[in-house]
Amino acid sequence: MSEQNLAQALLSRLAVQGVDLMEQLTASGDRISPVQDGLSVVTLVLEGAVARQGRDSLCLGLAGPGDLLNFDAAVGGLAKEDGLWLTAGRQITIPAARLVEMIERPTLVETALADLRRRMDAAHAEVKRQARGRVTERLAALLLDIHGLSQAMEIPLRQSDIADLLAVRRAGISTAGGELQAAGAIRVGRAAIRLCDVDALSTAAVGAARERAAHSTVTDLARLRG
Structure with a gap:
């Protein structure tokens, strides 16, 4: 098989x-x-x-x-x-x-x-994605995985849907989406996300992790929740 x-x-x-x-x-x-x-x-x-x-x-x-x-x-x-x-x-x-x-x-x-x-x-x-410290990285990784499976450049998901998938607050997704949009990686619509630059999205998924300094457990948990 x-x-x-x-x-x-x-x-x-x-x-x-x-x-x-x-x-x-x-x-x-x-x-x-x-x-x-x-x-x-x-x-x-x-x-x-x-x-x-x-x-x-x-x-x-x-x-x-x-x-x-x-x-x-x-x-x-x-x-x-x-x-x-x-x-x-x-x-x-x-x-x-x-x-x-x-x-x-x-x-x-x-x-x-x-x-x-x-x-x-x-x-x-999924565990690796959830272990990422910032919601922006986790969102970027999720969008990359969806693109890798479907080749879709427009992903028809609302921010509330993504918040449920990543188990974070909707406000955290809104902030993360804004950061990725500012970087030129995506364009956020009312009920869909358009992937504008896959390379920029890949950079966002891993770049911040390299720069992250040590944080207390309390701070990390707060960031994981968005």
């Missing part, structure tokens, strides 16, 4: 079985649910960027083309994984029980392990 594109690898195996699945177009703000009509479902991300979410809508990392959501349901897992679309995209949803019927058990287990590694990588990237 190729870890480069788990979704396409699964689709190829299902195609061999004669299974024809319908693609669904998605928009920013659409949600991915682990349950539909009372049945556990697995979502295959074909295009776009998704925020993986756990309890209380906490962002657990980002998913993009080739990733799976809620695949644990196909191997008897109990955890349910929600998702929030951050950009327009494409997905395929399939009942977990159907995957169990159509895909041999060794392949399911292999895919589950590969998916677990992908989720751990996404969670690790």
Whole structure:
């Protein structure tokens, strides 16, 4: 099972079985649910960027083309994984029980392990983003990751949406957005952020970290909250 594109690898195996699945177009703000009509479902991300979410809508990392959501349901897992679309995209949803019927058990287990590694990588990237000292750096890193997954130059997210993703106050996002806009990296609209200069955004994501002096724990915690 190729870890480069788990979704396409699964689709190829299902195609061999004669299974024809319908693609669904998605928009920013659409949600991915682990349950539909009372049945556990697995979502295959074909295009776009998704925020993986756990309890209380906490962002657990980002998913993009080739990733799976809620695949644990196909191997008897109990955890349910929600998702929030951050950009327009494409997905395929399939009942977990159907995957169990159509895909041999060794392949399911292999895919589950590969998916677990992908989720751990996404969670690790999210922890690194949350560990950044300034909201400006964290916002820049988030926008870069979304761009990397979707290639989108305009990200239709409101400041309140980003505040929820980064677990900071909306005022902190407003200030950080203003700093990035002043640097020429982005242009902030009412319901979208336009990426104007990806290189400048990359510099903003790491530049301030190099210059940061030591701070007390109390000060760092205050800055993390925006």
